[in-house]
Amino acid sequence: MSQHRPGGPNGRAGGVPALPDLPEATVARLPEYLRALHNLAEAGNDTVSSEELAGAAGVNSAKLRKDLSHLGSYGTRGVGYDVALLIDQIEFTLGLTQRRGVALVGVGNLGHALAGYAGFASRGFRIAALFDADPARVGELINGLHVRHISDLADVAVAESIAIGVIATPAASAQDVADALVAAGVTSILNFAPCVLSVPDGVDVRKVDLAVELQILSFHEHRKSSLTALPGGLGGGPAGLVSAAEPEEAVGT
C-alpha cells in the first residue's frame, strides 16, 4: 500500500455514514463480500446471515461480522443482514456509487485482455481510454475504443477526469508510464508490470504479478512433495543440489 491515514476517533452525527477508517485487511475483503451479495440478491435472497455470507465469500463468520461492524450496524440480531442495504453500504464505502473511469496503458498481450475484460464494466468501472507507446498500435480498435498515443494521456485524463490508471506495459517502460500518469493527475495505479514503481506520496499503487502467484503455489508444491517423499527429514541443508538445473533462460521482459 502506499499510504494509510490513521485517523482520529471518527465521530459523525447524522444519518450519513462517516468514513470509518477501515483496517486495510477489511477493505481487501469488502469486494469479495460484495460479489457474494450480488449473487445472493440475484438468487432472490432478501436477508442473509453472517454464516451464509461468510460461506459464500470464503471466510470465517466472525471475521465477516467484525468487518461489517466497522462499516456500522447494518444487521438485525436474530435475523441477519438485509442484502440490498448491505450492497448499498459496501458500494458506498468502496466509492462505487460513481462509475469510475480507468485509463489502460499498454495494449500488448495482457493489455488487450484487460481491455476486453467484462468484469471491470460489471463491477463499477469504465475503461475510458487505451494508450500505447507504439505508433503502430495507435488507432487500433479494441472493444469499441481505439488506442491513442501515450502522449495524449494528460489531455484525455483531464478531460475524462480519470483518477485510476492501469499499467500493462513491459517492466522497462512501467516507471515512465507511472510518471506520466501521475503527471496527468492519476492518483491510483494498478501495476501489472513486474517492477517496483516509485510514486509521490498521495498516490496509491497496487501491484499484481501473475508469475508471483504461480511461484507461491510452486513453493507449496515443493513442500508437499518433500513431506511425502522424505517423512523423516532431509539432512543437512538444501545447499548442494541446485546448480545444474536449467540452462538459465534469461529473465528479460
Add this chain to the structure above:
Amino acid sequence: MSQHRPGGPNGRAGGVPALPDLPEATVARLPEYLRALHNLAEAGNDTVSSEELAGAAGVNSAKLRKDLSHLGSYGTRGVGYDVALLIDQIEFTLGLTQRRGVALVGVGNLGHALAGYAGFASRGFRIAALFDADPARVGELINGLHVRHISDLADVAVAESIAIGVIATPAASAQDVADALVAAGVTSILNFAPCVLSVPDGVDVRKVDLAVELQILSFHEHRKSSLTALPGGLGGGPAGLVSAAEPEEAVGT
C-alpha cells in the same frame, strides 16, 4: 487464499524439520526478491547489501533480512549477500529448480493472454497444455500449443505430470473445472474466476481477481476525495485529528 494444514498440535514427531516452515508473508515476498536479484545479476552485481536489495524489491531492509534469515544464513556480515548464491537458495526454496508444468483451462479473453504471457516461461513455468470446454475452440493454435478439449484433462495432466492448474473460465464453470483438475491430480490451483472454489484438503488455491484490485483502489480514491472535500469534521464529532500521511513504500500485497 490457500488452505493450511490443520495439523493441530504440530504432528511432527521429533527430528529436524526438513523445510523450515516459512511464514506465509515471507513466502509471498520471496518471488519479489528473486526478481530483483535477477535484475542485479544481469547488471553485473556480484554481491548486494540488504539495503540495496530491499530498495529494489520495495520493502524495508530489516524485513528483508528477517525474511532471508528464515532460509538460513547466506549472507556475509560486512559484505552483503552473494547474488548468485541467494538466487539459487530462493529458487530452491520456491521449488523452481524444476520447470513446473502448468495446465491452463479456459482460453477466452483472459486465458488467451495468459497463454501468451512471457512472464510465466521466464520465471520457471511451462504452459504444458491448454483446455477449453467449447468445441469450437478446440484445435486452435495459441502460442505454439493447440487447445484441447477439457475431457482430455486427466490424460494429459497425468502424462505431463502437471501439478498446477490455472482457471481462466467464467465463474459459472470454475467449480467444475476445479473438480476436474483435482480429479486429474492437480494439487495447486490459480483461480482467475470471481468465485470461491471448494477443494479437498491438501489442495492449494490462490485467487486473483482483477476487479477486486480496482475496487480497493476505488476505496482509497473515495477516501482521498472525501478528505479534501470535508477538511474538518461535521458538527458534533471531534474534528481535526487527521494526521499527516505517512510515507511508506508502494507495495501491493
Add this chain to the structure above:
DNA sequence: AGGCGCTTGTGAAGTCGTGCACAAATCGCG
C-alpha cells in the same frame, strides 16, 4: 406478555507480522 431460539456486535485473548536497535561477524588497511 413473556420466554425461547437465533443472530449480531464486540471485548478480550491469541497469533502473526513488522521495525527498531544492537551485538556479532567480517573485511580492509595501516
Add this chain to the structure above:
DNA sequence: CGCGATTTGTGCACGACTTCACAAGCGCCT
C-alpha cells in the same frame, strides 16, 4: 595484528489482524 567501518542476524516491543466466546437485541410462538 589490531582497529574501525560495514553489514548481517536477531531479541524485543509494538501494532495489526484473527478467533473465540458471550452478552445484547430481535422476532416468533405460545
